[in-house]
Amino acid sequence: MERASPAAGKLNAGGRGAGDGHGPAGGAQPRAAAAGSAEPGELIGRALDFKTEGAQCYKDKKFREAIGKYHRALLELKALLLLLSQEPAGQRPPAAAAAAGLSEEQRQAVEAIEVDCYNSLAACLLQAELVNYERVKEYCLKVLQKEGENFKALYRSGVAFYHLGDFNKALYYLKEARSRQPTDTNVIRYIQLTEMKLSRCSQREKEAL
Numbered sequence: 001m002e003r004a005s006p007a008a009g010k011l012n013a014g015g016r017g018a019g020d021g022h023g024p025a026g027g028a029q030p031r032a033a034a035a036g037s038a039e040p041g042e043l044i045g046r047a048l049d050f051k052t053e054g055a056q057c058y059k060d061k062k063f064r065e066a067i068g069k070y071h072r073a074l075l076e077l078k079a080l081l082l083l084l085s086q087e088p089a090g091q092r093p094p095a096a097a098a099a100a101g102l103s104e105e106q107r108q109a110v111e112a113i114e115v116d117c118y119n120s121l122a123a124c125l126l127q128a129e130l131v132n133y134e135r136v137k138e139y140c141l142k143v144l145q146k147e148g149e150n151f152k153a154l155y156r157s158g159v160a161f162y163h164l165g166d167f168n169k170a171l172y173y174l175k176e177a178r179s180r181q182p183t184d185t186n187v188i189r190y191i192q193l194t195e196m197k198l199s200r201c202s203q204r205e206k207e208a209l
Contacts, residue, residue, distance in 0.1 A: 047076035
């Protein structure tokens with residue numbers, strides 16, 4: 001799912017069957033040998049291709065296949081990190097070595113692919129009949145580490161925390177999302193639901209005293 005695609009995870013977040021997002025499809029793993037035989041631009045290109053294929057699968061409502069494609073894209077980026085971390089870089093840690101081995105354009109491309117893939121994985125999981133909200137939260141927080149104002153990740157984080165029963169965190173992320181898009185009806189509705197839950201919790205605490 002590209003950034004321009006419609007956001008998933010609306011109020012009726014449990015939709016049609018998708019995978020649970022645990023690990024890449026087909027058990028694919030980045031291998032040092034494969035990484036060593038490819039150039040950074042080639043690995044980035046493959047990651048972009050897998051992300052694009054994932055977006056088409058999402059558009060076609062093939063959510064399980066989309067999850068596999070997004071994981072494959074992320075594996076290509078891991079292979080890129082492995083490749084660059086093997087190059088001489090003094091005492092720098094692998095991540096620093098990787099960043100140093102990329103042009104600014106390549107670094108931005110890698111970050112954009114990573115953000116889109118994690119956002120899209122969260123969107124796919126929210127279409128599952130039984131949503132893994134813990135994994136949705138994990139993916140959204142990864143996005144927010146890179147882009148703290150990403151609306152979709154803020155909203156979906158709020159949805160995930162709501163369903164995980166952490167209403168204070170849910171309200172925080174939902175209000176952050178509302179500050180970016182004040183008229184979004186899904187955000188407004190989840191804020192109302194969260195405030196109702198917090199009010200009930202507060203009432204129970206008072207009655208218990």
